[in-house]
Amino acid sequence: MMELLVFAAAFAFLAVICLYRLAKGPTPADRMVAGDSMDVLVCCAMILYSLYSGRGIYLDIAIICALFGIVDTMLVGRYLGGGKGLHK
Amino acid sequence: MRIVIDILLAVGFIFALAGAKGLLQMPDAFCRMQASTCISTLGVLGVIAGGALYAFFVMGSVATGVKILLIGLLIITINPIGAHAIAKGAYRSGIRPDKEMEIDDYGRDINE
Amino acid sequence: MPKTKFPAVISTFCLCFVFWLLLTWNFSAQEMIAGAVVSLAAALFASKFFIHEDAFWLFKPAKLGALIMYVFTFLRELVKANVDVAKRVFGGCKDVNPGIVKVPVDLKGDYAQAMLANSITLTPGTITMDIAEQEGRTYYYIHWIDVAETDREKAGELIKGSLEKGIGRIWQ
Numbered sequence: 001m002m003e004l005l006v007f008a009a010a011f012a013f014l015a016v017i018c019l020y021r022l023a024k025g026p027t028p029a030d031r032m033v034a035g036d037s038m039d040v041l042v043c044c045a046m047i048l049y050s051l052y053s054g055r056g057i058y059l060d061i062a063i064i065c066a067l068f069g070i071v072d073t074m075l076v077g078r079y080l081g082g083g084k085g086l087h088k
Numbered sequence: 089m090r091i092v093i094d095i096l097l098a099v100g101f102i103f104a105l106a107g108a109k110g111l112l113q114m115p116d117a118f119c120r121m122q123a124s125t126c127i128s129t130l131g132v133l134g135v136i137a138g139g140a141l142y143a144f145f146v147m148g149s150v151a152t153g154v155k156i157l158l159i160g161l162l163i164i165t166i167n168p169i170g171a172h173a174i175a176k177g178a179y180r181s182g183i184r185p186d187k188e189m190e191i192d193d194y195g196r197d198i199n200e
Numbered sequence: 201m202p203k204t205k206f207p208a209v210i211s212t213f214c215l216c217f218v219f220w221l222l223l224t225w226n227f228s229a230q231e232m233i234a235g236a237v238v239s240l241a242a243a244l245f246a247s248k249f250f251i252h253e254d255a256f257w258l259f260k261p262a263k264l265g266a267l268i269m270y271v272f273t274f275l276r277e278l279v280k281a282n283v284d285v286a287k288r289v290f291g292g293c294k295d296v297n298p299g300i301v302k303v304p305v306d307l308k309g310d311y312a313q314a315m316l317a318n319s320i321t322l323t324p325g326t327i328t329m330d331i332a333e334q335e336g337r338t339y340y341y342i343h344w345i346d347v348a349e350t351d352r353e354k355a356g357e358l359i360k361g362s363l364e365k366g367i368g369r370i371w372q
Contacts, residue, residue: 001090001142001146003090003093003094003097004097004142007097007101007135010101011101011104011135014104014105014108014127017108017111017112018108018111020112021111021112021120027117027178027183028178028181029117029121029174029175029177029178029181029183030117030120032174033111033117033120033121033124033174034111034124036124036128036167036170036171036174037107037108037111037124037127037128040127040128040131040132040163040167041104041108041127041131043132043159043163044100044104044131044132044135047135047136047139047156047159048097048135048139050152051139051142051143051147051152054147056151056152056155059152059155059156059159062159063155063158063159063162063223066159066162066163066166067162067166069170070166070167070169070170073170073173073174074169074170074173076174076177077170077172077173077174077176077177078173078177079177080174080177080178080180080181081173081176081177081180081181082177082180082181102286103282103286106285106286106289106290107289109289109290109293110285110288110289110293113289113292113293114289114293114296115293115296116298118298118327118343119293119296119298119345121327121343122285122324122325122326122327122343122345123285123289123324125285125321125322125323125324125325125327126282126285126286126289126324129278129282129322129323129324130278130279130282150225151225154222154225155222155223155225158219158222158223164322165318167322168317168318168319168321168322169318171321171327172317172318172321172327172328172329175327175328175329175343176329176330179329185298189298189299189300190297190298190299190347190350191299191300191301191347191350192299192300193300193301193302193341194300194302194329194330194341195300197302197332197341
C-alpha cells in the first residue's frame with residue numbers, strides 16, 4: 001500500500017521542518033520544544049514505515065524513541081527551572 | 089477500509105502540519121509550546137488509529153496492532169509531563185515573551 | 201520514604217505483567233515465566249513510589265466505568281481545542297493573546313490533581329505551569345493562548361469545566 005510510504009515521508013519532512021527551529025531558536029526552551037516535536041514525528045514516521053515494510057523491529061525502536069525523548073526533555077526542563085516549589 | 093485509513097492518516101497529517109507551522113511562526117516561546125501540543129495529540133492519534141486499523145484488518149496481525157495502540161497510549165500519557173517541565177523551566181529561567189502578557193499571575197507571585 | 205505494602209506490590213505486578221503480555225504477544229510458558237520474574241522485580245522496586253492510596257482502585261467496576269466515560273469527555277474537548285488552535289495557526293498566527301491565569305481547583309488528592317493537570321496540558325491552548333497551595337486551597341497557574349476572560353473563577357470554568365467534573369466522578 002503506497003499511501004503508507006507517502007505519509008511516512010511527509011511526517012519525516014515535518015521533522016526536518018522542526019530542525020529549522022532547533023537550529024535557529026533564540027532560547028533553549030525553543031530548541032527543546034522543537035526537539036520534542038521531532039521526536040514524536042519521527043516516531044510516527046517509523047510506525048508507518050514499519051507497516052509498509054512489514055518489519056516489526058521498527059515498532060520496537062519507535063517505543064524506545066518515544067520513551068527516551070521524554071527523558072531528555074525532563075532533564076533540560078528541570079535544569080532550566082532549578083530549585084523546587086513556588087516560593088524558594 | 090482503505091479509504092477510512094487514508095482519511096485518518098490525512099487528518100493526523102493536517103494537525104501535525106498545523107503544529108509544525110505554528111512551531112515556526114508563533115511569536116514567542118510559550119505560544120510555540122501550545123502549537124507543538126497539536127502534534128502530540130491529534131497528529132499522533134490519527135496515525136495511531138489509522139495504523140492500528142491497517143494492522144488489524146489489512147495485515148491481519150493482532151500483535152502489531154496492539155503494539156501500535158500501546159505506543160499511542162505511552163505518547164499520550166507521557167508527553168504532557170515534558171511540556172509541563174519545559175514551560176515551568178522556561179519561565180523560571182527568565183524567558184519572557186516580547187509583547188507584554190495581558191494577565192500574568194505567575195510573574196506576580198514568583199517575585200513576592 | 202513510605203513502606204512497601206503487599207497490595208501495592210500485587211497491583212503493580214498485575215500492571216507490569218499485562219504490559220509484558222501485550223508487548224510480546226507470545227503465550228508460551230517460557231515467555232510468561234520470564235515476564236513474571238521481571239514484573240515481580242519491577243513491582244518490588246517501584247510500588248512504593250507508585251501507589252500511595254487504594255491499591256485495587258482500577259478493579260472496581262464503577263470506577264472503571266467512570267474512567268471510560270472520562271476518556272470520551274476528554275476526546276471531545278481535545279478535538280474542539282485542536283481545531284481551535286489549528287484555525288489560529290492557519291490564520292497566520294496573529295490571532296493570539298497569551299497570558300497566565302491563576303485558577304482555583306476543588307479536587308482533593310494527589311492523583312486527581314495530577315490527572316487534571318496533565319489533561320489541561322494535553323489540550324492544545326492551555327499548559328499547566330505550576331501548582332501552589334495557599335490557605336488550604338489548590339491553585340493552578342495556567343498559560344492560556346487566548347485570554348477570553350480575566351476573572352479567575354470564570355476562566356477556570358472555561359478551561360476545565362467538564363474535565364473537572366469527570367475526574368471528580370472517578371476519584372471521589
